[in-house]
Amino acid sequence: MSVSLSSVWKTYGEGPTAVHALAGVDAEIPSGEFTVILGPSGSGKTTMLNLIGGIDDVTSGDLLVEDLNLTGLSNDDRVAYRRSTVGFVFQFFNLIPTLTALENVELVANLTMGDGAGRAAEVLEHVGLADRLDHFPAMLSGGEQQRVAIARALAKSPPILLCDEPTGELDFETGRLILELLRKVNREENQTVLLVTHNAAIGDMADRVLRLRSGSIVEDRRNANPIEARELTW
């Protein structure tokens, strides 16, 4: 699915204390593209991701996912959109500690299918955790936890995958493995992947890099020959 942002503003607060997290952003992200959004803290990366994910509302401008304009979408439609269209991967994994790996994924898989246990097992196997199904998050390493989070995001087979600093909490080796996994599912499932990071090196594996500063896109470049994730160094 393609994503289109046209003069998108996101403002927090009002009057003199208003903060423009995004200031008239324009961007076109075609379907199936692996896009890395770079920028320092406070540049508006996560805000942009949240707006595309439908968990936050634009202040002005148009944000279209395929033909659906997210601007002014009703609450129910927004829920339906999140349920059917996007999957999230977070920096801090945000797994539910009282659920096993399988249950964490099944929780989300159930939203789109009656009994999601089979699908949950399938995606966990896909991310290489077939032998960790009954492990609770506290029993998993950071990399494994992030793989569960990716599996959870993939469980609904969303056309768009939104990843917010997915390697921020991981060591270099594990981070690289996670990026490999994300690239793999992007290619295999033809999912549109938007990955937010402050790590510029990761941009080298992307089809496209958007660099944000103070709420505006200051660089929009395409990689003619993106490298494989395993070749990344930082």
Added chain:
Amino acid sequence: MTPLRHKLLRDIRAQRAQFIAVIVTIFLGVTLFAASYDSYQNLAASYESTFTEFRFANVTMAGGDVAGFAEIARQQPGVESVELRTVGDVPLQVGDLKLLGRVVGMPLDTQPAVNQLRITEGAYLTANEPGTALVEEHMADHFSLAPGGTFEVLSPSGWQTVTVGGVASSPEYIWPARDRQELITSPDNFGVAFVGESLAQEIVGTDRPTEAIVYYVDGEDDQALTELLLAEAAAGGATVSFARDDQPSNAALSEDLKGFEELAVFFPMLFLAAAAMATYVMIGRLVHAQRPQIGVLLANGFTRRQVLGHYLGYGVIPGLIGAIPGAVAGVVLARIITGFYTEMLSVPSTLIRFYPTTLLAGVVFGLVASVLAVISPALLASRIAPAEAMRGSAPAGGGRASILERIVPRLRRLPVPWRMALRGIERNPRRTLFTVLGVVLSLTLVLVSWGMLDTIVNLMDKQFVQIQQEDATVHFAGPVGTGDVLALEEIPGVAAAESVLQSPVVLVGDDRYESLLTTFDSGTAMHRFFGEDGKELPLPDDGLFLGNAMKDILGVEEGDAVQLSVSGYTTEARVAGFINEPLGTAAYASRDYVEAVVGTALPATSALIRYDEGAVVGDVRAELVDLEGVAAFEDANALYDTAQKFMIFFYVFVGVMLLFGGAMAFALIFSAMSVNIAERTREVATLLAVGTERRQISRMITAENMMVALFGIPLGLGFGYLAAKQAMASFESDLFAFDLYIRPSTFVISALAILVVALLSQWPGLRAIGHLDIAKIVKERSL
């Protein structure tokens, strides 16, 4: 089971200690409700069934033209049966003991149409054996009287032996009270015997019945008919007339029922409020801690309703786990209590029923309390903006100096841990408020229970130690002169004897009131009088002292005149003042005053005795009982001792309530403290990381929590006092004056007990600090 349900159950398991505390509190609240409410229903049904089965009189009229009253009653539609009978208080002797008992006339061979008996031993009275008697169960139990046994009764022709034909219980004497002014009796001082009507007339010394009793169609209450009959009785000169509700035994039982009703509302409400508060604090914290999880759920497409439903589950589950067994336990307990109670009182007909509505109501109350408690946090969870939730949560509370520090700037020089403790109190005002409320509720529960005990102990002390000064009462077979009374002082061991004349009296002001007029010697040393302000007053020679309740009933003030009818003689008397007595509402006058009003010298019907110090009571008693003309002997201490024996129930009750109060305080304070500690795990870990000693951190948290608990103490004492006052006021009537009295030591001990509980309830949380794994906390930050 869905993963969300797994999460719910595992979250509960993870915080099992707090949930168990809440569940136990709900369990106790629902158990108390179901037990007391079903006991109330069972007892009310048992009394009602007894009244119908044994045709308990709707109206009783005594004195005056009772045959005329009966005739009027028979003519009224709605009246099913009318009986005339003879009732008289006469001396009885059982073994060596002489007491002022009562004989009640009954038809022979067939039960009367009104106020029937249940024969528990032997057989009903027959014409073949007209000299036999049925002994009321309480008397029979106390003196071990059985069919074939004998006792003496004093008739105008002297003592005569009566054979026990059987043992009976009566709806009139379920609670064996002599009259409304003398509700508390001891079997040593009062007993009832049912005899054939002609024998009753012979014993009492009358040739016609003295009482008319009326039973309505199906025993149904008919207010208008009752008012009509009582008005006729008053106009016809009845000295004692009352409706079923005011019948002495029934009036006493009603007070008791009121107690159960009170118990069924007040205490459960307290427990459920406590459970709700603990749940609210706990789930509020849970939602706060799970903000990122909620964000994930919402971001992944869960609806707000699903999230709301999920968090409501945290109320539903403990609510059901606490309420269902609580309701079942309460219903079972009610059966035990009713059985025990009706057996103790010898209620002729005991009905123990299963009331499904109580079971259902108990479950609903428990569930509603816990669900109401989670509604607010659950709504909050469902309304969280997912993007905001994803950002994680800011530490609770703002960073600024505490109010105390702002008021007293010097406090800012306190060591840092103390400043942290002070600021911690304001950090989460809601949690602080609930901890304070927890202390207030716990203290209320303890003070209401303990206050009841103190009040009753004080009431007994006031009546039997401060007011009644006599050691014994001697009843004469007939009226005697005051000289005969003084002669009693010659008996070894008797220090003083005073004349007393007691007569039923009708006082009329705006309304009428039937009571007892007791005439003492002027300047009596046997009875003390205390005014409304508690100050002792001398017995006046220029008017009557009336019990406080009569002020409102008769609508009179000090100095007003009231109409006084005594022994068929009607006159006007001046109200010299009102006195405060815990038991009954009586009238008192000095012999000089009454003699001046009636214009003749009065005899004495009994004498009040005080023993010499060191006198052997048994010997004095034997001497007095052997005197000719002495019909009965009442030991003042026997009644007090009986009352004291009953106190054991109150001690058990208060003990249980203290235990419950302690458990509730523990549950509440433990929940609040756990949340307090959980909320600051990260900062505690940081403090530990920078080298602060665990002991120092524990001290800081303890200081903060104890300051909050201390703040709740005066509020709890005040609120508890008011609640106890309210609880006692609901028992107030002309029969009992329950002026709340709580000993200062009760306040102190209750406050200390709650503080100790508060201190102990921190232990699990502080212990958890001791086991904090700093590295793990850092890792869990992401979860």
